[in-house]
Amino acid sequence: MACGSCGSGSTPGGCQSHGSCSSGSCNRMNVHDWLANLPFSDPESGCRIVEVSFNNGSRKDYFKNTTTYFFEKGDMIAVEGVSGFDVGSVNMTGELVRLQLKKNNVKEESADIKKILRRANDSDLGKSKESKAREKAVMIRSRAIAKHLNLDMKVAEVEIQADGRKATFFYIADDRVDFRELIKIYAGEFKVKVEMKQIGARQEAGKVGGIGSCGRELCCSTWLTDFKSVNTNAARYQNLSINQTKLSGQCGRLKCCLNFELDTYLDALQNFPDDCDMIELARSRAFLVKKDIFRNLMWYTMPDSNKQYPLTIESVKKIKALNRQGIRPEELETVEVVSKKPVEIEPTYVDVVGQISLKSLEKTSRKRRENERGQGQQGGNRQQQRPPQNREGQGSQRPPQNREGQGSQRPPQDRGRQGQQRPPQNREGQGQPRPQQNREGQGSQRPNQPGGNRQGQPNRQQNNPPNRSSQANRPAQGADGAEETNK
Numbered sequence: 001m002a003c004g005s006c007g008s009g010s011t012p013g014g015c016q017s018h019g020s021c022s023s024g025s026c027n028r029m030n031v032h033d034w035l036a037n038l039p040f041s042d043p044e045s046g047c048r049i050v051e052v053s054f055n056n057g058s059r060k061d062y063f064k065n066t067t068t069y070f071f072e073k074g075d076m077i078a079v080e081g082v083s084g085f086d087v088g089s090v091n092m093t094g095e096l097v098r099l100q101l102k103k104n105n106v107k108e109e110s111a112d113i114k115k116i117l118r119r120a121n122d123s124d125l126g127k128s129k130e131s132k133a134r135e136k137a138v139m140i141r142s143r144a145i146a147k148h149l150n151l152d153m154k155v156a157e158v159e160i161q162a163d164g165r166k167a168t169f170f171y172i173a174d175d176r177v178d179f180r181e182l183i184k185i186y187a188g189e190f191k192v193k194v195e196m197k198q199i200g201a202r203q204e205a206g207k208v209g210g211i212g213s214c215g216r217e218l219c220c221s222t223w224l225t226d227f228k229s230v231n232t233n234a235a236r237y238q239n240l241s242i243n244q245t246k247l248s249g250q251c252g253r254l255k256c257c258l259n260f261e262l263d264t265y266l267d268a269l270q271n272f273p274d275d276c277d278m279i280e281l282a283r284s285r286a287f288l289v290k291k292d293i294f295r296n297l298m299w300y301t302m303p304d305s306n307k308q309y310p311l312t313i314e315s316v317k318k319i320k321a322l323n324r325q326g327i328r329p330e331e332l333e334t335v336e337v338v339s340k341k342p343v344e345i346e347p348t349y350v351d352v353v354g355q356i357s358l359k360s361l362e363k364t365s366r367k368r369r370e371n372e373r374g375q376g377q378q379g380g381n382r383q384q385q386r387p388p389q390n391r392e393g394q395g396s397q398r399p400p401q402n403r404e405g406q407g408s409q410r411p412p413q414d415r416g417r418q419g420q421q422r423p424p425q426n427r428e429g430q431g432q433p434r435p436q437q438n439r440e441g442q443g444s445q446r447p448n449q450p451g452g453n454r455q456g457q458p459n460r461q462q463n464n465p466p467n468r469s470s471q472a473n474r475p476a477q478g479a480d481g482a483e484e485t486n487k
Contacts, residue, residue: 047098052088052391055159055365058207063116078124080114084163087120128162133161138190153177156204167192172201180316202227205251219256230254233263239290268293279319282328309334
């Protein structure tokens with residue numbers, strides 16, 4: 001079978017055999033049986049106790065397997081309940097259960113351990129589903145009744161037995177609550193046998209679930225079962241700032257994970273001296289601020305300055321020994337602390353399936369931008385340099401082309417190559433001296449080409465009035481030269 005939250009099918013992705021999900025989202029307090037595959041010489045001598053979880057791991061209990069069936073993890077079974085039966089899921093079998101019984105001080109031959117009745121059939125599963133559907137409405141109504149009676153308590157969870165004959169109310173209260181009247185109202189309202197069970201804030205957070213500040217599911221809802229007391233000394237030993245908002249979990253208490261690394265810090269602090277909270281110098285006293293177990297340094301500060309001085313353990317012991325002799329040193333032998341920045345080394349991948357990193361994309365985009373900027377600057381320089389090159393290399397032929405279309409300079413060159421086809425078109429723009437040169441032939445055109453170019457300049461000067469006075473004599477000189485040749 002498969003769990004509904006992971007998907008549908010025989011065995012969904014992420015689940016182990018028989019559909020028991022390995023994550024804590026669909027089966028809280030899940031356990032991996034690492035002794036399940038070990039062979040035993042005598043199977044009958046194995047542990048006959050089975051650990052069964054109810055309400056998706058919210059509650060666990062031990063039951064004795066007196067049937068002839070062999071149950072595996074994830075099987076739904078019917079067990080003995082209060083005046084009826086209950087349906088749960090097999091959570092652990094085999095020798096690992098025997099170790100858990102020893103840990104919890106439960107004897108295997110105890111008479112308090114109830115029995116397994118059978119495998120859960122369709123009728124059992126249907127009744128269990130109907131009972132679970134009532135839990136939410138019963139919890140809302142029970143909270144309203146407790147509020148109406150002015151009881152200082154909070155109903156955290158309601159668990160109804162599979163056959164619907166019993167209901168367990170888990171509540172949270174700081175002080176003792178007299179709920180004798182409340183039980184009578186619950187029994188008459190919901191028609192069940194009522195059991196009240198008090199839990200703490202940590203157990204409530206485990207039942208509700210959630211994501212911690214580390215980004216993972218809460219430890220109390222996934223694997224942590226025994227809750228130890230946590231105080232602020234655990235934070236002080238680990239050099240953590242006493243900030244209530246950062247050190248508190250979702251339950252409002254100090255985080256349980258403060259105890260996880262406490263033993264490691266206590267072992268590391270054994271090398272540090274205990275009586276060095278204050279050392280005396282010639283000018284003033286220095287007070288201990290913190291102990292750095294990773295660098296074996298002790299940080300001190302003075303009342304007249306905000307600067308902190310790192311000292312080694314040997315130097316602190318030396319100064320303390322001098323203070324016992326009544327000697328106060330002048331200065332502190334500080335140590336230079338160099339903070340090394342982590343260097344990111346980009347891994348080199350073999351581009352087999354087109355795998356690339358984001359940094360390579362940034363490098364290529366950066367190079368592309370630099371190339372585009374370089375091309376834009378070169379293009380701007382070319383645009384600024386082209387007009388002088390055209391004026392010097394090609395003379396003053398192109399500017400008239402841009403101003404008048406074809407200009408008055410190329411027609412003399414085309415007239416020598418193509419004959420007398422274009423001269424009639426250009427006679428109006430160039431005047432009468434040039435047609436007389438073209439009538440004489442090509443022999444008289446080449447020596448007079450500079451004069452022809454000079455004759456073409458007055459046509460350009462029509463668009464430039466300030467230059468008329470400077471070039472007014474050039475057409476007359478060209479005309480006199482043309483008359484002398486004609487004579």
